[in-house]
Amino acid sequence: MFKKVKDILSDYVSIDSSLITPEAALVADLGLSSFDVVNVVVEFEDEFNIEIADRDIRSLTTVNDILAYIQARV
Numbered sequence: 056m057f058k059k060v061k062d063i064l065s066d067y068v069s070i071d072s073s074l075i076t077p078e079a080a081l082v083a084d085l086g087l088s089s090f091d092v093v094n095v096v097v098e099f100e101d102e103f104n105i106e107i108a109d110r111d112i113r114s115l116t117t118v119n120d121i122l123a124y125i126q127a128r129v
Contacts, residue, residue, distance in 0.1 A: 060121055063098045067091045077119045103129050 057077065065072040068085045081087045087095070092115070096107050099121065105128045107115075115121050 056125060057118075057122060059102060060099070060118060060125070063095055063102065064118070066098075067095055075118060077117070077122065079118050080116055081118070081121075082116070099125060105129060 061072065061075045064075050064081075064085065064087075067087055068075065070086065075085065079085055081092060081095075092112065096112055096115070099105070100107055103125050105125065107124070111124065115124060
């Protein structure tokens with residue numbers, strides 16, 4: 056699952072994809088904008104066939120947060 060999440064995130068970051076680690080913060084470390092976060096959420100929903108509630112998006116601040124959220128719903 057981490058590989059799929061990393062692949063999606065790598066389309067939105069301008070840094071080396073090797074820096075996308077489970078501990079990486081989406082905004083501070085990966086440089087995602089709020090618009091990027093919304094776009095990756097849509098891709099995660101499509102890829103994993105889940106729905107991420109708007110209120111939950113704010114809690115997804117690290118790659119680990121995304122992984123835990125997706126794992127709890129698939």
